[in-house]
Amino acid sequence: MAAKRQLFLMSSSAVHGYNYLDHVQKDLPAFMKSHGVAEVLFIPYALTDHDAYTAKVGGVLERWGFACSGLHTHPDPVAAVRAAQLIYIGGGNTFLLLRTLYEKQLLQPIREQVLERGVPYVGSSAGTNVATRSIQTTNDMPIVHTPSFDALALVPFNINPHYVEPEAGSRHKGETREERISQFHQLNGAPVLGMREGSTLLVDGDHATLQGQTQARLFRKEQTPVEYAPGDDLSFLLEERT
Amino acid sequence: MAAKRQLFLMSSSAVHGYNYLDHVQKDLPAFMKSHGVAEVLFIPYALTDHDAYTAKVGGVLERWGFACSGLHTHPDPVAAVRAAQLIYIGGGNTFLLLRTLYEKQLLQPIREQVLERGVPYVGSSAGTNVATRSIQTTNDMPIVHTPSFDALALVPFNINPHYVEPEAGSRHKGETREERISQFHQLNGAPVLGMREGSTLLVDGDHATLQGQTQARLFRKEQTPVEYAPGDDLSFLLEERT
Numbered sequence: 063m064a065a066k067r068q069l070f071l072m073s074s075s076a077v078h079g080y081n082y083l084d085h086v087q088k089d090l091p092a093f094m095k096s097h098g099v100a101e102v103l104f105i106p107y108a109l110t111d112h113d114a115y116t117a118k119v120g121g122v123l124e125r126w127g128f129a130c131s132g133l134h135t136h137p138d139p140v141a142a143v144r145a146a147q148l149i150y151i152g153g154g155n156t157f158l159l160l161r162t163l164y165e166k167q168l169l170q171p172i173r174e175q176v177l178e179r180g181v182p183y184v185g186s187s188a189g190t191n192v193a194t195r196s197i198q199t200t201n202d203m204p205i206v207h208t209p210s211f212d213a214l215a216l217v218p219f220n221i222n223p224h225y226v227e228p229e230a231g232s233r234h235k236g237e238t239r240e241e242r243i244s245q246f247h248q249l250n251g252a253p254v255l256g257m258r259e260g261s262t263l264l265v266d267g268d269h270a271t272l273q274g275q276t277q278a279r280l281f282r283k284e285q286t287p288v289e290y291a292p293g294d295d296l297s298f299l300l301e302e303r304t
Numbered sequence: 305m306a307a308k309r310q311l312f313l314m315s316s317s318a319v320h321g322y323n324y325l326d327h328v329q330k331d332l333p334a335f336m337k338s339h340g341v342a343e344v345l346f347i348p349y350a351l352t353d354h355d356a357y358t359a360k361v362g363g364v365l366e367r368w369g370f371a372c373s374g375l376h377t378h379p380d381p382v383a384a385v386r387a388a389q390l391i392y393i394g395g396g397n398t399f400l401l402l403r404t405l406y407e408k409q410l411l412q413p414i415r416e417q418v419l420e421r422g423v424p425y426v427g428s429s430a431g432t433n434v435a436t437r438s439i440q441t442t443n444d445m446p447i448v449h450t451p452s453f454d455a456l457a458l459v460p461f462n463i464n465p466h467y468v469e470p471e472a473g474s475r476h477k478g479e480t481r482e483e484r485i486s487q488f489h490q491l492n493g494a495p496v497l498g499m500r501e502g503s504t505l506l507v508d509g510d511h512a513t514l515q516g517q518t519q520a521r522l523f524r525k526e527q528t529p530v531e532y533a534p535g536d537d538l539s540f541l542l543e544e545r546t
Contacts, residue, residue: 198447200445201478203441204399205490224478231471234320235320236501243445245400259477
């Protein structure tokens, strides 16, 4: 079933030293063109101003030669998902995003389109979190309650976007990102891919490859974390069941 | 009803330049002695190793001259709460802590003891989060689902413990703490007190005072944040209803 999935999962849209989305200005248009996409369905639910958010992302996509419409402008969101050439979920607050997907009953339609019909999926930050098995490794504040933390499960593991080590010389005593992921693993078994800003995970059916400018760090329960570099094959993560 | 509450709410137990809990080695024993406390009931549910956690905190308390028992060692947790001289909830993962309080049906008994009978309450980090109206401004990962984000509501506002600004020169593009609190305020009205590590909020009935080594930053919906210093009166926060 999953052999059809085509995913482009970004750690973030903003990366130090780049304008908004410029760090993927080669890879993302190439991904979209390879699937014959002319128009993008953008899901702006992770932020509250849907028009402004769609204009921001749509402006970049249009500069690259793609049309873009915000899901919030479609009278029937489920029908819009079923008609989409490509589904792109942007970042923001992961809880707000997932709650809205539940409220509008969009999880199953998106899953079907991506896993069964091969509709390409682009996610960034919160949009990458919801593409995984759950939002349990988000960095966001729980500003709204969600009926569950289960997400789209387009891949069978978790991702921590914006993965980062403490700044050198930091005096902060709050948990590091690695410590938070370790807490997750005390109670959950799924691998967690810590994707630094600038990192993209490209999934083509049962093949996963790291792309972008930065490394990713893979955390497994009770194991030493492992670093992966752009170009590395991460397909083994698609086969694991926890 | 709330006139009896006696709260000692710490941003964190670890502070740069201090050994564990040493930053409150004057203020916390003074708070406990002023209420005639000889034995502390420690609630270690925010971490998974309850024995080790209770030993760590209890070791400090015993050095200060107080006895300490972990709630997990009592056969009837609700009865233990009802018999406690002082309730101390330690930090860790806020979601795990709140879920366990729900599972063991401890929220209402703790509320009654603190608000109606004046049993002193000490919280740190996650234990401070759950003392407020909700855990919606925690920094922790949602490693377990909770039936609600509503917490003990011993005070009618939110706290963000471990409050911190970005390190100077940071290249990280993920949301700052201030941006995350701003997202909370797009959908919620409650004030959020951002307590830097080393900051304590002391609540005596309807009076609240900032204590400790660091300032706190108060965030209100659609208003410019305001800084408060140790010694400042924050009683106005106890009167607000949102």
